[in-house]
Amino acid sequence: MGIKAYLMVKTKKTDGEDNRAIALKDLETMPEVEAAVPVLGEYDVIITVDTPAKAGLIAEKIESKGWLKNLRVLKVEPVQPNPFLDEVCSLPGGECVRWCMQCGMCSASCPNVNQMDYSPRKLIARIRAGRRYDVLSSNTMWICASCYLCTARCPKDVKITELMHSLERLSAQHGLLNKVVSTPAMYKAFVDSIKKNGRVHEIGIMMQFYLKTNPFAALQMLPVAMQLMIHRRVGIKPTKIKGLKQIKAILERAQALGGT
């Protein structure tokens, strides 16, 4: 259960001596008190309580104590939640977003950061600020090369690569795919080839990809394709595997679990 109230306690000073230690010991014995944090400033102790009813009960109890000078109750008010942050946190790898301390190690490590709309650090900051459109329509997650350098170097163990893959799926689900990047078309061509043949058919993938993105770019790649075919590195005809039904079943299951 979350915290429902804070009690701010100021203790009396008797003969120049601080009563805070006595107050803290007293508060520890109270079963209703969730936590008592000693602080320096306008108040001496901050008490956290998990139910509002208990806050009143503790306030009454504390008011009877001799060491009390001043007591203030701060009742926690529910604010409209950040639905986008909650949505991202429910995704695999997304729960780590709250742990990020914005040190920028991920952005400094990323080899593709100069191609991204927002660096990984900025992307996480935008998720926490609830900027759904900014995040899902950016190219950051599509540019990610999944090298795992950010994940390996993160001091808070934030799984940034997993988060990027989750954001790719979320972006596709919301129809906010970035118009400039061609990575989604490549993914689609790859999965289609696997669905059809059970394995990658290189020529087929590249034809589908270039037809969807930029057919003229295919002409530039034609000499390379010819060389590969001459040396029998790629085949013109697709070859199918034996257990094609099983592969299809796996892909259908993945789609049912939220894949796009």
Place this chain on the structure above:
Amino acid sequence: MGTKAYFMIKMAKRFADDSHYLDAVRELEAMPEVEAVTSVSGVCDFLVKVDAPIRTILVANKIRSKKWIESLRIMEVDTETEAAKAPEVTVAELLKK
């Protein structure tokens, strides 16, 4: 030296409508130094828990620069007292077990 503190923040009245309030919460939540933001009713509008590897005053100034702030009161966590308290709690827990 790091900062562990609670900030009691009061919002300026002219910004105290719903949309500004939510924007203020988001602004605070987006700050890397801020560990938790709790909106409260009472002597202040927000109780902000700060945990950062920089000095308290720098974080406070950063928050004070926001236009919707009316007042900010700082309460630094007394880490010495808290550290002295910690072993007793552990012993009490062990005894319970």
